[in-house]
Amino acid sequence: MKPAKFDYYCPKTVDEALALLEEIGFDGKIIAGGQSLVPIMNMRLSTPEYLIDINQLKDLQFIELDGSKMKIGALTRQTEIEMSDAVRKHLGLLSEAVPYIGHVQTRNRGTFGGSLVHADPSAEIPLSLMALGGTLHIASKEEVREVNVEEFFVTYLTTDIMPNELLTEIHVPVPEGRTGYSFHEISRRHGDFALVAAACQLSIDDQDRISKVRLVLGGVDAVPLLITDASVMEGEHLSAPLLNKIADMVDEAVNPESDLHATADYRRHLAKQLAVRTVKTAYERARGENNERS
Amino acid sequence: MSVHKIEVTINGKKYQEQVESRMLLSDFLRETCGLTGTHVGCEHGVCGACTIHLNGSAVRSCLIFAVQVDGQEITTVEGLAKDGELTPLQRNFIECHGLQCGFCTPGILMSTTDYLQKNPQPTLQEIKEMLSGHLCRCTGYEGIIKAIQKTVDENNHHYEAERR
Ligand code: FES
Numbered sequence: 371m372k373p374a375k376f377d378y379y380c381p382k383t384v385d386e387a388l389a390l391l392e393e394i395g396f397d398g399k400i401i402a403g404g405q406s407l408v409p410i411m412n413m414r415l416s417t418p419e420y421l422i423d424i425n426q427l428k429d430l431q432f433i434e435l436d437g438s439k440m441k442i443g444a445l446t447r448q449t450e451i452e453m454s455d456a457v458r459k460h461l462g463l464l465s466e467a468v469p470y471i472g473h474v475q476t477r478n479r480g481t482f483g484g485s486l487v488h489a490d491p492s493a494e495i496p497l498s499l500m501a502l503g504g505t506l507h508i509a510s511k512e513e514v515r516e517v518n519v520e521e522f523f524v525t526y527l528t529t530d531i532m533p534n535e536l537l538t539e540i541h542v543p544v545p546e547g548r549t550g551y552s553f554h555e556i557s558r559r560h561g562d563f564a565l566v567a568a569a570c571q572l573s574i575d576d577q578d579r580i581s582k583v584r585l586v587l588g589g590v591d592a593v594p595l596l597i598t599d600a601s602v603m604e605g606e607h608l609s610a611p612l613l614n615k616i617a618d619m620v621d622e623a624v625n626p627e628s629d630l631h632a633t634a635d636y637r638r639h640l641a642k643q644l645a646v647r648t649v650k651t652a653y654e655r656a657r658g659e660n661n662e663r664s
Numbered sequence: 665m666s667v668h669k670i671e672v673t674i675n676g677k678k679y680q681e682q683v684e685s686r687m688l689l690s691d692f693l694r695e696t697c698g699l700t701g702t703h704v705g706c707e708h709g710v711c712g713a714c715t716i717h718l719n720g721s722a723v724r725s726c727l728i729f730a731v732q733v734d735g736q737e738i739t740t741v742e743g744l745a746k747d748g749e750l751t752p753l754q755r756n757f758i759e760c761h762g763l764q765c766g767f768c769t770p771g772i773l774m775s776t777t778d779y780l781q782k783n784p785q786p787t788l789q790e791i792k793e794m795l796s797g798h799l800c801r802c803t804g805y806e807g808i809i810k811a812i813q814k815t816v817d818e819n820n821h822h823y824e825a826e827r828r
C-alpha cells in the first residue's frame with residue numbers, strides 16, 4: 371500500500387500557502403495532521419496531484435481565551451486540546467469529546483481544524499463544535515470570511531470550504547451561567563469510528579428550567595445532526611415525559627444507514643438512548659455546578 | 665518537485681538523503697536508513713507497529729511522509745537503549761513476557777515511553793486506553809500491561825526513595 375505520486379509543497383507562511391492554493395488548490399490537497407488523509411492516500415482512494423503541507427504554519431497553532439470566546443488555531447493538535455486547562459475549564463464538552471478520537475498516537479498528530487475540514491459525520495470535533503456553536507474563519511488570497519458552524523457542513527466529507535481556501539481559526543463562545551454538557555459515543559472498539567455519538571450543551575435558569583439547549587447526533591445522517599426541535603425543552607424542567615419527547619424527536623429526525631458494523635435500526639436505538647443520556651447528564655451537571663458555588 | 669533533499673536527526677545521528685515525496689516515513693526509516701526496528705503492519709494507521717517519536721511525541725510513521733520531517737528529530741526503538749543498556753521498560757517487557765513474536769513490540773515501547781514521560785502514574789484503565797492504539801496478535805496484552813505497571817511501580821518507589 372503506497373500512495374500515488376504527487377508533488378510536495380511546504381509553505382512557511384499563511385500568505386505563501388494561500389498563494390499556492392490559488393494556483394494548485396483545485397488539483398491538490400492540504401495536509402495537516404494527515405491522520406485521515408494519508409490512510410486514504412495509501413489505499414489510493416485519494417490521489418492528489420499536489421500536497422500542500424501546512425505543518426510549518428505555527429501561527430495557526432494556538433488556544434487563546436479572548437473575553438467571552440475561545441479562539442483555537444486550525445493547526446492545534448488534538449492532544450493540545452485534550453491537555454489544555456483553559457479548554458477544560460471553559461469548553462468542558464470539548465475536553466470530554468477529544469479522548470474518544472482515535473488513539474493517543476493519532477491525537478498527537480491529528481489537528482482540530484483537520485477534523486473539521488475532513489467532516490466525517492460521526493467524528494467528535496465536528497459534533498462538539500456543532501453543540502457549542504461558533505464560527506470558522508476561512509481564508510483565501512482575496513479575503514477572510516466567517517462561516518457559522520451550522521452552515522459549514524454540507525454532506526459526507528464535504529464542507530463549505532473551496533479548494534483555494536484554508537481554514538485558519540475557529541471561535542467558540544464560552545458558555546455562561548449555569549451550564550452543563552455531556553458527550554457520549556458507542557463504538558465497537560475503543561478508538562474506532564463511532565456507530566453513534568451524541569453531544570449536548572444546555573443552560574438552566576435559577577429555577578432549574580432549561581433556558582437553552584443544543585443537542586447534536588453523529589453517525590445518523592450525512593452531517594452532524596443538530597436536533598433543532600430540542601428547543602421545545604426551553605422553559606421546562608427536565609422530567610421523564612420530556613425525555614420521552616426527546617427520544618421521539620430524535621427518532622423522527624435521524625436518518626441512519628446499515629453497514630457492516632451496525633444496522634440502521636440499532637443506530638436509531640442508540641441515537642435515542644444517547645440523546646436521553648447526554649441531555650440528562652448535561653442537566654445534572656448544570657445543576658451540580660450551582661450547588662458547588664452556593 | 666517530487667524529489668527532495670532532507671536532513672533529519674534520528675537517534676542523535678544526522679541523515680542527509682534524497683526522498684521521493686510519496687515515500688512514507690516508515691519506509692524511509694527501514695529502507696533508506698536501515699533502521700528495521702520500526703515495523704510496518706497495516707500501513708493505514710490502525711496497528712501501531714510503526715510508532716516512533718517525532719520531536720518527542722509518539723506518532724505513526726506510516727501516516728507521515730519522509731519529506732515532512734525535514735529538519736526535525738526522530739527517535740526509533742533503536743534509540744531507546746543507551747550503550748547497550750536496555751531501558752527499565754524494555755527489561756520489564758522481557759521479565760513479564762510482554763512479547764512473543766515481537767512484531768508489535770517496538771511500537772508499544774515507543775508509545776509507552778512517551779506516555780509514561782507525560783503521565784508518570786497512569787491507572788490501569790489509562791494504560792489500556794493508551795494500548796488501544798496497538799494491535800498484538802500474540803500476548804493477549806496481559807504481559808504487556810504487567811510490564812508497564814511494573815515500570816510505573818518502580819518509578820514510584822524511585823521517587824519516594826528520593827523524597828526520603
Ligand atoms: S503500520 Fe503504521 S499503524 Fe500499522
Ligand code: FES
Binds near residue numbers: 766769799801
Ligand atoms: S508479540 Fe506478537 S504481535 Fe505482539
